[in-house]
Amino acid sequence: MRSSITNYLTIDVEDYFHVSAFEKISPPSTWAGRECRVERNTDLILNILDEYKVKATFFILGWVAERYPQLTKKIASQGHEIACHGYLHQRLSLQDRGTYREDICKAKGILEDQIGAPVLGYRAPSYSITRETSWAFDELIEAGFKYDSSIFPMKHDFYGIPDWPRFSGYAVKTEQGWQSSDSVLPDQPSIYELPITTLKLGHKNLPIAGGGYFRLLPYAVTQWGLKRINQQEQQPFVFYLHPWEFDPQQPRMAGASAKSRFRHYLNLSRTEKRFRRLLSDFKFGSIRDGLQF
Ligand SMILES: [Zn+2]
Numbered sequence: 001m002r003s004s005i006t007n008y009l010t011i012d013v014e015d016y017f018h019v020s021a022f023e024k025i026s027p028p029s030t031w032a033g034r035e036c037r038v039e040r041n042t043d044l045i046l047n048i049l050d051e052y053k054v055k056a057t058f059f060i061l062g063w064v065a066e067r068y069p070q071l072t073k074k075i076a077s078q079g080h081e082i083a084c085h086g087y088l089h090q091r092l093s094l095q096d097r098g099t100y101r102e103d104i105c106k107a108k109g110i111l112e113d114q115i116g117a118p119v120l121g122y123r124a125p126s127y128s129i130t131r132e133t134s135w136a137f138d139e140l141i142e143a144g145f146k147y148d149s150s151i152f153p154m155k156h157d158f159y160g161i162p163d164w165p166r167f168s169g170y171a172v173k174t175e176q177g178w179q180s181s182d183s184v185l186p187d188q189p190s191i192y193e194l195p196i197t198t199l200k201l202g203h204k205n206l207p208i209a210g211g212g213y214f215r216l217l218p219y220a221v222t223q224w225g226l227k228r229i230n231q232q233e234q235q236p237f238v239f240y241l242h243p244w245e246f247d248p249q250q251p252r253m254a255g256a257s258a259k260s261r262f263r264h265y266l267n268l269s270r271t272e273k274r275f276r277r278l279l280s281d282f283k284f285g286s287i288r289d290g291l292q293f
Contacts, residue, residue: 002281002282002283003227003230003231003282003283004283005230005234005235005236005283006236006283006284006285006290007226007230007236007237007238007239007282007283007284007285008057008149008194008236008237008238008239008284008285008286008287008290009054009055009056009057009239009284009285009286010056010057010058010059010083010123010149010210010238010239010240010287011042011045011056011057011058011059011240011241011242011243012059012061012085012123012240012241012242013038013042013058013059013060013061013064013071013075013085013242013243014038014061014064014085014089014242014243014244015031015034015036015037015038015064015243015244016037016244016247016250016251016253016264017030017031017034017253018031018061018063018064018089019089019126019242019244019264020089020091020125020126020128020158021256021257021259021260021263021264022253022256022260022264023090023091025253025254025255025256026253028063028088031063034251035251036067037243037244037247037250038064038068038071038243038244039068039071040247041243041244041246041247042058042071042075042243044243044246044272045241045243045246046074046075046078046080048272048275048276048279049078049080049279050078052276052279052280054279054284054285055079055080055081055284055285055286055289056080056081056284056285056286057080057081057083057121057149057286057287057288058075058080058081058082058083059083059084059085059121059122059123059149060072060075060082060083060084060085060111061085061086061087061089061107062084062085062086062087062088062103062106062107062108062110062111063087063088063089065107065110065111065114066110069114072111072114072115073114073115076114076115076117080286081121081286081287081288081289082111082114082115082117082119083119083120083121083122083123083287084104084107084108084111084119084121084122084123084145085107085122085123085125086103086104086107086122086124086125087103087104087106087107087110088103089125089126090103090125091124091125091126091128091158092124092125092128092129092130092133092136093128093130093132093133097135097139100136100139101139101142101143104122104139104140104143104145105143108122108143108144108145118144119145120145120146120147120288120293121145121146121147121148121149121287121288122140122145122147122148122149122150123148123149123150124136124148124150126158126159127150127151127152127158127159127160127196128150128158128159129148129150129151129161130159130160130161131161131177134171134177134178136150137171137173137178137189137191138173138189140191141189141190141191145191146191146192146293147191147192147193147194147287147291147293148171148191148192148193148194149193149194149195149196149238149287150193151164151193151195151196152195152196152198152207153165153166153195153196153198153205154198154204154205154206154207162205164180164193164195165180165195166195166197166198166200166205166235167195167197167233167235168192168193168194168195168238168291169181169182169192169193170182170183170184170190170191170192170193171190171191171192171193172184172185172188172189172190173188173189173190174188180193192291192293194238194287195238196209196210196238196240197209197226197229197237197238197239199225199228199229206225208222208225208226208229208237209226209237209238209239209240210239210240210241211240211241211242211245212263212264212266214241214245214271214274215245215266215267215268215270215271215274216266216267219274219277219278222274222278223277223278223281226239226281226282227281230282236290239278239284241271241275245268245271246268246271246272246275247268248268248269250268252265
């Protein structure tokens, strides 16, 4: 039985050479010389979403939007939400605060000029808002963002705040730093946070809602875990994929480590079929349509 809960479908629009797993072998100075496949891969996703009559939130990398302004406009014209994935896809721990401020403001400005409307949502490159980089919240509020979807409440080698709540709520600034809260005090700095959904099994939060985990796990496991969140916990989940995950023919990155190759290239040929099943089995919408900001 399909749950009546509307989940959040999110697409991080970047190309295969932007991912953090390749950051050492693919610095921004090399990007202009690489074969770009993001436009065709995003088109494929748009066609599938149209077929299933589903709207999504697209977190677009500023570097991509600058080169493919028609892509941003096309996504917006089909009723999807345009949100921001920063400009250069550098993990926050590798940036100072001033560089970060410039990066998010540049990306937001490009997107807003292209669609002629405010961009409310942000997702950090590689979910890289952690306890150490939570100063990013101050910068996101200053830049005018209303919500963030960057926190992965689990342990991982690149990201994660394992003890952050698994479901949406406010991130508020307190004397002890940024904390989650159901409410906001007058004059308290705050931003709405939609963490990437995890599955709680025992005391562990496990990844279940997209990306490499969606390609790694048999679809039946993903389906079981996500149903559990909708039906037992009565909560929507935040699901994410990238255009390059639909592209088994993408050029292979020379010099990548075995771990990065495994994570990046695993089961790319299965993504589309699994994605179609996901869209049949669960109800989805964009973040903007589900929440009033
Ligand atoms: Zn990304």
